[in-house]
Amino acid sequence: MAVAPTLLLSLVGLVLVGMALRDIFDVLFHLEGRASISRAVTRTVWRALRRAADVRPQVFPLAGPVGLVATIATWATLLLVGWALLLWPHLESFRDAAGKPAQGGFWEALHISAGNLSTMGFGDVTPVDQWLRVVSPLEALLGFGLLTASVTWLFAVHPAVQRRRALAYELWLVRQASDGDHDAPVFDEQMLSELTSRVILVQRDIVAIPASYYFRDPDGRLLLSAELPFLHELARHVSTADGADVGTAQRARMLSQAIDDLLLTIARRLHGREDVNPAEALRIFVRDHLKKDLPE
Numbered sequence: 001m002a003v004a005p006t007l008l009l010s011l012v013g014l015v016l017v018g019m020a021l022r023d024i025f026d027v028l029f030h031l032e033g034r035a036s037i038s039r040a041v042t043r044t045v046w047r048a049l050r051r052a053a054d055v056r057p058q059v060f061p062l063a064g065p066v067g068l069v070a071t072i073a074t075w076a077t078l079l080l081v082g083w084a085l086l087l088w089p090h091l092e093s094f095r096d097a098a099g100k101p102a103q104g105g106f107w108e109a110l111h112i113s114a115g116n117l118s119t120m121g122f123g124d125v126t127p128v129d130q131w132l133r134v135v136s137p138l139e140a141l142l143g144f145g146l147l148t149a150s151v152t153w154l155f156a157v158h159p160a161v162q163r164r165r166a167l168a169y170e171l172w173l174v175r176q177a178s179d180g181d182h183d184a185p186v187f188d189e190q191m192l193s194e195l196t197s198r199v200i201l202v203q204r205d206i207v208a209i210p211a212s213y214y215f216r217d218p219d220g221r222l223l224l225s226a227e228l229p230f231l232h233e234l235a236r237h238v239s240t241a242d243g244a245d246v247g248t249a250q251r252a253r254m255l256s257q258a259i260d261d262l263l264l265t266i267a268r269r270l271h272g273r274e275d276v277n278p279a280e281a282l283r284i285f286v287r288d289h290l291k292k293d294l295p296e
Contacts, residue, residue, distance in 0.1 A: 006089040016082030042067035046214040064215030084113040093129040117143035160205035160212035171227035192251035203262040225289035
């Protein structure tokens, strides 16, 4: 193959591999990283299934899991195709079982890449040049790394989802116990402090693990979007209530600030809305998961 096409294919292959590795690094290690691919894939899947839920509501809770699978598949595809493009110009340096140069063009390169990435090493085609003997196992290491990264990501996402569900269920129980009365004794300083800590954890989960946002539980008691308007109003009411002691009012203001930070994080990081206020951010959150608007 001529030098120019070889360089072009190698460049494109390196770009694809680099895109996958950069995105995996951002997801696992760079908490403030863009992780553009994973975010775009999970959000695209979520939007598609959210629209499909107008006809089949049961598909909406699948958006999060399907988004994770689609992202991992995208990473694998980028690595697979990227390495195939890197190997394609050098197929003459591979030999089949009969000792003849490998044939088949891109599809043969894809076959070799799949064998390396899956760490199966089919063995029907082997490299002859020394540098290919060194480079080919690197793809196997990346394949093993992809598997490890995927499992690690799954183990990070699900605890974040469970923390949000637990907070939602606790708020549901509190709302039931108080019967909607913001002045109920249950809303003391300790309770407000604990709720503030739980809200902060959810906010940090959204920053570090954005994919957790796209999990929607079919059980209404576990939907934070259904309970957060109550908590938002609670914090505002307690912080301005007549007769509230200084400690309780201060804790209520801290809770209100934590809720605002959570809502603005969702609007800015997941919707790109920099000019939004907390009230509008709350409406965005409710529309996302409940598919309805808050009353004026």
